Amino acid sequence: MGPFIEVVLGGLLAGVLYSLVALGFVLIFKASGVFNFAQGAMVLFAALSLVRLMGDDVGMGHYVGAAAATGLAAGFLVLMGWRRARPQTPMPAQARWTVLIALAALGSALAALHGAKGWSGWVAVPAAAAIMGFLAVAIERLVLRPLVNQEPIILFMSTIGIAFFIDGFAQTIWGSEIYTLDLGIPKDPMFLLESAFEGGILVNQLDIFAAVMAGVLVVVLAVFFQKTRIGRALRAVADDHQAAQSVGIPLNQIWIIVWTVAGFVALAAGIVWGSKLGVQFSIAQVALKALPVLILGGLTSVPGAIIGGLMIGTGEKLAEVYLSPFIGGGIENWFAYVLALFVLLFRPQGLFGERIIERI
Template structure:
């Protein structure tokens, strides 16, 4: 019994890691109907930004630039909140940009005065998040806006381009080695329930940490999508771009928001994957494992992404351990895709995907 539970638990926890990547896909697909091929690249980019800002090996310009981006994001948040809470006293566009620019300069000044290199995690994580936000703005301006109201396949092709660009761009500015993330996330194995089973159950602390993060993330996202004004608008845009525009939902802003949120999710996934494997190019390929998770869970369901990840993670570990000896091993590499194929045959919208509404 002990080994079986150990395999199941190990599989579930590995599945959580897949779910974290799949979540980013779901967000963008839900809100814009676009399958974002660049999600894996975003995970890599976020992890690289974070790892390199925490190191002290880059040029001063890197750190000052990141500080400016962080200041920009804080300034933007301040101005946006001001406009929302007190529209009467809010600054006009020109003053607003002035305030934002001032924040950026303050960011640079603070970074310069504190000795720029090797940021601690609590500064580097917000900075990486701000960089993902800026990336979202750039993607919206340069790629999505000119392609508004085009076929989904065209937007999909565009995201393939984005993926290649981000892969190259990230490695150009941050470096292309293997870096570690000194966030102090525990990685050592530990034993659970030693009194119940002989020798206990071996789990990795990192996996438990990842599971906790995923749980929090899903709860936050669920509330965001179901209960908030912006979340509702995101779902509206997913259903019908034009109608959403007609009721005054600005598509450009919505896309920036959703790509930013997907960027945050990519950052979280990057932290967890980067801690497990080290920050290196191969985490961009983790996205491929997220595909069967999406097919299983449904492209439009946040809980689906989580449960799909758990099923796939558990399934491939169980298959490896119990079918491996008879089938010759290596099952872990293809099991997920076989499962996805079966799901496509019998339930193409996935386990939790939105029902395809057809009225006759």
């Protein structure tokens, strides 16, 4: 019994990682109707940015750039706070630019003083988050805005282009070796339930951390979608771009918000994946593994992404242990897909997706 439970538990915890990646997909699909193939590339970019900012062998330019980005992001937060506090009197344009430039300059100066020693996680994680925010703005400006009201398939293909671009861009500026990421998350294996089984069950503390983080993310996102004004606007946009625009929802802002949040989720996934396996190009490929999770759980369901991830993780581990002796190794490359395909044949909208009603 012990080994079996260990396999299942190992699968569940591996599934959490899939869920984290799938979550980013679901977010963007739910809020903008775009099937974002670039989510894996975003995970890679986030993880690479983070690990290279913490490393000590990157050129000064990168630190200064990242610091400027963080400063700008802080500036935006200040402006947002201002608008919240005094909705009636918007800050004059000149003051706005002054704040932004000042904060960016301040950040750059700090980075230059701090030198190319590598930052601690407390600075590097927000900086990486700021970079993801800028990526979101760039994607919205350069790709999504010109493609408003295009068919979903065109948007999907454009995200394949984005994925290729980010893959190349990330490796060009940050390098393409394998980097170890150490944020001080405990990684030691530990034993659970020693009283119940002989020898207990071996789990990794990092996996537990990942599971807790995924849980927190899901709760936060669920609240964000269901309870906030922005969440409602997001859902409206997902239903129909034109209709949402016509009732005065600012499409561009919404898209930036959603892609930024997806960038944060990518960063979270990048932290966990990177801590576990090291940051390297294959992270972007791992995202392909999240696709079956997605169709299993349904494209529009946040809980679906989590449960789908757990199912795929468990199924994969079980198949690896109990099935591959019979049909040869390496089946984890396609097992998840075939499992998902099988489910689709019976439930075309996935396990938790919204039912498709065909009308004419």
